[in-house]
Amino acid sequence: MKMTFEQVVDLASSGLRASGIDRKAAMETAQFLALAEADGLASHGLARVGQYASHAKNGRIELSAKPRATKYKTAAALVDACDGLAFPALKLATDLSVNLASKNGIGLVAVTNSHHFGVAGHYTEAAARAGYISLLFGNTPAAMPMAGGSKAIFGTNPLAAAFPVAKANPLVIDMSLSAVARGKLLVAAKKGESIPEGWALTIDGKPTTNPNEGLKGLMVPMGGDKGALLALIVELLVVGLSGSRFSYEADSFFDAQGNRPRIGQLLLTIDPGLAGGQVFANRMRDFLKVLASDAGVRLPGQRRFKQREIALAQGIDVGDAVLAEIQSGISRNWAK
Incomplete structure (x- = not known):
């Protein structure tokens, strides 16, 4: 079904x-x-409404949380999400990090007591459109093993980076550190589809094409041991600077019941004017010219922006299954 952006917002909000x-x-x-x-990332779109609603009904989030900045240093701050949904806290943290960077050249904001925070690149994109370099790291409930291990220790621990480009869309690099984002398994499960081998493992560590088995089991780290070590870096940065829970201490997002995850995120925003004047903009221009000389190059984030432009003009395709799930939840107030 085709829906306008505003209709999708209204559906999700309701x-x-x-x-x-x-x-x-x-x-x-x-x-x-x-x-x-709109960006074509259904794994982080309406498919999450039922998940968040189930957490709300089972006490896994604070329904009326008011995120707030609780500690400050010259160019750093700590934001407490207060066990609520992560999006209001990340919005506050993004604005705060940009403000700190505008005054000090750099802004570091850690978020604690948080929840699933959606598409990491959306926050870094916002900072880049304001003219800043932005990086975001987050940990998630355990789903991947440490290098050489067989137990879930890390989450898929996404990271994103965005770089402003004069008079153009920013470059946005956004990825989880598993072979694919775990939300793709959620979408496949809702559609009753199988997944490619190499995405996930069963709880016994065996390859699977069943998304439900994968959600209960392990995600395969991107690039093997290197992906696991990158996840370790994210884990230590985020938990060490926010005081949030380690991934293995947070119950899965894909279970309706469980603890309040209280995971964390870390935003780093940088004023690109350190070298003076238009140095950063000129160097970016030169680099993009070189990339443009190679006809096969795809710039990060640009496919997403093109999809967004089309969706906003022509409407967003919403799957029948997720639409029915949300409409049913609204009509019965997500009764258990």
Whole structure:
């Protein structure tokens, strides 16, 4: 079914509100979920409404959380998400990090007591559009083993980076450190589809093409041991600077019942003017010219922006299964 961006926002917001989530948090979350749908990232779009609603009904999030900055240093701050949905906290943290960078050249903001934060690149993109270099790291409930191990220790621990480009869309690099984002298994499970071998393992560590077995088991690290070690870097940075839970201490997002995950995120925003004047912009221009000379090069983030442009003009395709799930949840207030 084709829906406008505004209709997707309204659908997601109504679904979240029906589970008892505060109106402001529901709306801010819905806007990010709709943006994910517009970008063609269904794994982080409307498919998450039912998940968040189930967490709300089972006490895994604070329904009326008000994120706040609790500690400051000259160019750094700590934001407490207060066990609520992560999107309002990350929005606050992004704005705060840009403000700190504008005053000090750099802004470091850690987020604690947080939850699933959607598409990491959306926050770094916002900072880049304001003219700043931005990096974001986050840990997630355990789904991947340490190098050489067989137990889930790390999450898929996504990271994103964005670089401003004069008079053009920024370059946005956004990836999880598993072979694919875990949300792709969620989408496949909802559609009743299989997944390619090499994405996930069963709880016994065997390759599987069943997304439900993969959600209960392990994700395969991107690049093998190197992906696991990158996940370790993210884990130590995020937990060490935010005081959040380690991945193995947070119950899975894909279970309706469990603890409040209280994971963390870390934003680093940098004023690119360190070398003076237009140095950064000129160096970016030179580099992009070289990339443009290779006809096969795909710039990171650009396919997403093209998909967004088309979706905003022609409508967003919403799957029947996820639409029915949300409409049913609204009509019965996500009753258990």
